[in-house]
Amino acid sequence: MATYINPLIVQRADPYIYKHxxxxxxxxxxxxxYDRIEIRRAHTLAGLAHAAPRTIWHKHQTGAMSQLIWAPEIHYLAGKWYIYFAAAATTAFDTNGMFQHRMFCLECSGDSMQEADWQERGQIKTPLDTFALDATCFEHAGELYYVWAQKDPQIKGNSNLYIAQMSNPWTLKTKPVMLSKPELSWETRIFWVNEGPAVIHHGDKFFLTYSASATDENYCMGMLQISDQANLLDANQWQKGQQPVFQSDLAHQQYGPGHNSFTVAEDDQTDILVYHCRDYTDIQGDPLYDPNRHTKVQPFTWDATGQPDFGKPVPYNYQ
Incomplete structure (x- = not known):
């Protein structure tokens, strides 16, 4: 199984890698x-470390997309490129003590590496006009599904996980369904958080990983799963794991792994876990403003029952 230099890319949190x-x-x-969206590309995962980043979008001077540009994801849907991201109009907190992010979409029908070829499709609106972020999407049986994290003022915590079908890549078609909320001990350390969803299909199931708790060494990953024959919009069909599936490894000084995505290795067979992680716990001030969450990648396997085995965060390796 291939090994990779880690961290792959320094000072890049919330990483997303897509093999086209x-x-x-x-x-x-x-x-x-938190002021722009960059893309880099390479023919190998290792090559991403040396690829020149290309800025394809800058934050606005004022308004809803002017502050704290977070967690972009790049997708290719029906012959066009899309980027989902979260942004706010201010760095101030709202009356609930929350950041004020909403979710937005960019579209490109030309060269994805050229800023001029991207256009704004605006906010992806949900019935709740509240803090929302970390959108991802996936296709199944001819339908496009959207998964994201959002605050419900009636539920304790920062954010829950929701799913809906889409009529196009920037418009919801169905009513959001809540799949998970922070409730277990490892989801509620310092902050009550479910965020950063990522979806992978294996065998006859969909697996949805997510990140929980504060963004320091408490940050960790949980997982939901469902049969691909089930109604993906039926929350009761999703099974929520009661333990984290990926978490800090104190022995090797790997802290707060999370906000993951999935890709595939150069052999087009081996599944790759992409995530960010720190190598220290002494964070000055708000962890969100500490730049040293680094992008890491590592292969993972599936056990005899068809469950993913993510192992532990690999130690730093600059060889």
Whole structure:
């Protein structure tokens, strides 16, 4: 099984890697300044470390997309490129003590590496006009599904996980269904959080990983799963794991792994876990403003029962 230099890319949190049919890996993530969206691409995962980032969108000077540009994801749907991201109009908290992010979409029908070819499709609106972020999407049986994290003022905590079908890549078609809320001990350390969903299909199931708790060493990953024959909009059909599936490894000083995505290795067979992680716990101030969440990648396997075995965060390896 291949090994990779880790961290793959320094100071890039919330990483997303997509392998396209053109043979390129496309990478995007939050930049420490939270002021723009970058894409880099390479023919290998290792090559992403040296690929020049191309800025394809800048934050606005004022308004809803002017502050704290978080967690972009790049997708290719029906012959066009899309980027989902979260942004706010201010760095101030709302009356619930929350950031004020909403979710937005960019579209590109031309060259994804050229800023001029991207256009704004605006906010992806949900019935709740509240803090919302970390959108991802996947296709199944001819339908496009959207999964994201959002605050419900009636539920304790920062954010829950929701799913809905879409009529197009920037418009919900169905009523959101809540799949998970922070309730277990490892989901509620310092902050009550379910966020950063990522979806992978294996065998006859969909697996949905997510991140929980504060973004320091308490950050960890949980998982939901469902049969691909089930109604994906029926929350009762999803099974929620009662233990984290990926978490800090104190022995090797790997802290707060999470906000993951999935890709595939150069052999097009081996599944790859993409995530961010720190190598220290002494964070000054708000962990969100500490730039040293680094992008890491590692292969993972599936056990005899068809469950993913993510192992532990691999130690730093600069060889």
């Amino acid at each position: 049919t053109d043979g390129y890996y496309y990478f995007t993530a939050s930049v420490p300044a």
